[in-house]
Amino acid sequence: xxxxxxxxxxxYTLAGALASASVGAALGxxxxxxxxxxxxxxxxxxxxxxxxxxxxxxxxxxxxPFPQPARQTRDVWVKGSNPTxxxxxxxxxIGLIYTTRFTFPGTWFLTAVAVVAREPAFGAAVFVAYxxxxxxxxxxxxxxxxxxxxxxxxxxxxxxxYSGFRRTHAVALIMGASVLTVSLVAGSGL
Numbered sequence: 769x770x771x772x773x774x775x776x777x778x779x780y781t782l783a784g785a786l787a788s789a790s791v792g793a794a795l796g797x798x799x800x801x802x803x804x805x806x807x808x809x810x811x812x813x814x815x816x817x818x819x820x821x822x823x824x825x826x827x828x829x830x831x832x833p834f835p836q837p838a839r840q841t842r843d844v845w846v847k848g849s850n851p852t853x854x855x856x857x858x859x860x861x862i863g864l865i866y867t868t869r870f871t872f873p874g875t876w877f878l879t880a881v882a883v884v885a886r887e888p889a890f891g892a893a894v895f896v897a898y899x900x901x902x903x904x905x906x907x908x909x910x911x912x913x914x915x916x917x918x919x920x921x922x923x924x925x926x927x928x929x930y931s932g933f934r935r936t937h938a939v940a941l942i943m944g945a946s947v948l949t950v951s952l953v954a955g956s957g958l
Contacts, residue, residue, distance in 0.1 A: 783859030789892040790892075795895075811883075816949060819944055823945065882895065
């Protein structure tokens with residue numbers, strides 16, 4: 769049973785990392801193709817603006833409507849399917865970032881940073897790091913439960929901790945915006 773879980777979660781994580789790396793690299797390529805090499809400061813200012821708008825939305829200071837798809841990953845994939853294949857499909861879908869609904873708007877800040885950086889490898893690294901942050905909850909979930917029957921209670925506890933997750937997201941946006949601000953002031957690369 770544990771080896772099956774490990775196989776499924778590993779498949780989910782690797783598939784999501786592959787999808788996220790592909791998205792981040794594509795955004796870096798897009799930036800390199802569409803944005804002029806010089807000057808980069810206006811692009812960084814736009815990325816910083818997106819980050820600050822996402823922060824304002826996260827903190828409830830502004831009801832800025834960030835675009836997002838109105839869909840979740842299909843739970844029908846689990847029914848009648850090999851669990852490992854279903855886990856890989858979920859990882860690929862969620863790892864594509866833009867195919868499912870966002871919990872927080874910081875995704876758009878990462879998008880802007882990856883495009884403005886104009887570097888596919890950097891974009892891939894940013895999105896894989898984001899994916900790892902999302903996937904770690906799947907790895908840690910079993911450590912928080914005595915058995916699988918506690919899943920509903922765990923999900924309720926996560927729901928009740930939403931404000932803590934929102935604050936963590938806000939701190940991450942502040943840190944990202946700070947790094948971008950320092951790069952603007954110093955005139956260095958991302």
